[in-house]
Amino acid sequence: MDTWLIAFLFVGSQFSYSFGYDGSGYSAYGDDEDSYSHRYRGVPWCAPIKVKHGQVSCRTPRGEYYKNVMGTRCKIHCKKGYEMQGSPEVVCMATKQWSGNYACREIRCTKLTMPANGGYKCSDGSYYNSRCEYFCSPGYTLKGERTVTCMSNKAWTTGQTACVDVQPPVIKCPSVKEKTAEPGKLTVRVTWDTPEGKDTADGILTDVILKGKPPGTHFPGGDHKISYTVYDRAGNKASCRFSVRVRVRRCNPLSPPDNGYMKCDSDGDNYGATCEFTCTGGYELQGSAARVCQYGMSWSGTETSCSPMNINVGVRSAAALLDQFYEKRRLLIISAPTAANHYYRFQMTNLQHAQCGLDLRHVTVVELVGIYPAQIGRIRHRLIPPGLALQIRLLLQISNNNYNMVLIDKQGVDKMRYTFPITSAELFTTIDTFPMRKEEMVLQEQAGHTCQP
Template identity: 45%
Template structure:
């Protein structure tokens, strides 16, 4: 009877120990940070069968560790009342209860398993990429790389931690590389014939950027297609990308005016030239002073090879042939070369003639500057005389001149004829040199002759 009492007392104490210990485990599991199952369990006083001590199946936790304690001490870790503490290996997270107890229904008080810890998927980085050693698993090492032309700012490496977070912060790929620009080659442009400028065109600079986007191009200097003067012109281009990185290039445009050696003024003559006188394409015309005529070409042109066309002409003394037999033959010698002032008088004793002769002699130099030759028709038949500066004319020539110009022998007359043989003015009374000069300058001189006259006016003083 005493033996039965001892057994019942032991069972009561054991049940009391189990219930109290379970209450402690439950309280502890409520503070666990991991996810575990929430369920209420009812405990019954187990019937102890010491002849068959194994009660629950052997508890295992893949990727984790099970630490158990039993009221029957060692080797009885699956017996009734056994409590097991659960923990997971590094890189795994416990899902379920922190501890389990073998119940009288031969089952453990709950379930648990170890789930592998994962970090969130890293977002795509603009203008770059990353490579991970083990995807999003714990200890996975992700290294960031930027596209060519971009530089990494921030953490180059991020590691998945055991709490499911990544080390560091997300980096960025910044564009610090300048855009690329290539200007056209420098060039030399020869001015067009007869001009001191050249129209120059070039291709737009080639640009590119690491972003592959459009860049802003700015120009400093003349634009393509401009007409440029002689000299070296610098053209600069600047390019900016969207990150405001800058690049620049430049080239030169050399406008060359090809020139021939300067021409010298001909002896007893002068030159009139177009453009800049001796640049490529310029034309120079040779003129001779009064009393001289040109021998050779009229004009010369500056060629591309910097040489003048044709041979150098000369101004030679004008030879007037007075031994001709007709007035036409005489006048042909003056055609487009000289103007004529024909003075006619019935006799050399005529007062008008005497006065006019004095004034003409004084005006001889000025008339020569204005390309005027004086022809005198003196007297009447059979004693009439015609002369040009001491050279006498045939009587037939004298008569032909009178008929051609309608000159009477009865009174004093002076006729001004232009270089084309046209009767331009008649003077019935003596005329001063100033009046003659004024008429010639106002009505007969060309612009070039006026300019030349202004240069040589002082020669007669």
């Protein structure tokens, strides 16, 4: 072995020191730096490296035991969750200073964006490994990741989070309404308070849609469905429904009497409706001329019927006989000196085939045939006494010696006189021009009264 090597080992054994490494740099134990400088004057010596939250690995130029002599190169490594601030590698220079600054700073992620209509709470702010939990305002639902964590790459764990409005609004409709129509009415005005919807999130509604009649309008009888639908700003909707029930009280429908007419107001059989009855010419009204549908859904008065006129030929004067037809029947008085009169026979034959048309026009035929005291009067099958027949001729100024025909209206007005026979068609055309007859024609058309050919 060489002599210089033996001497070095000897010296080293005489000046042995103990050093330790703690992860924050090297530090001497036993002697301080001044003692070392005293013994090794002229050897540059940097302050020991101390790195909080990091580790240091150093390499000396000649493999010296001491890791902070001049020329020592040290690499700094930060613990997990920390990052290097400054130089990751430094060199001990002749100035006894390290070549750069260094530090391990805790990793920090970018600040999270506050979700609209919500927020978040974190265990350690935005620092590494901090766990943040999102929450939403009342009425909103969390969509996406509920929690995120700050990772070592300064990014939060992936995932998008938002607070969305998925809950429908709340709306409550009024209860079922039932109304009864007033007398003579077929509809009822129904009102209610428009229901107010409420949004569970931001309280804002965009649309309110009504399906059905609006409040304050008139509803006919029956059940009517009403619905309201509300929408919030997120497009969620809610609906409510209710019914409006309108009752129209009704009596059993009435029918017109045989040989008569019925005219009703309102709807004909509803509460308050009035029905009036009239009979055709030659018939007299029996029972109530008018009946009213009452609240209890029964008709007032008694049943109505039309009975044939009971013509009294035993009266003392022609005026009394004619008054029985006033406003009921028209009179067609046919006078001839004898039953063999050609005009008379032609006229009666023609009228026999037109009996339906006569009845439809409320015409009663009165025959006066012969010369007093042998004259005969007849109203259909009822005979008129000779004296009364004479009075009729005298009252109407009808000649005994010639053929005559007189048409008298329902008001007792002498409308037409003929000295020769006419056809039933000509007679009916004349009668149909009378004002009262026009009203009758409307009623007969409504009732379906016609003569079949």
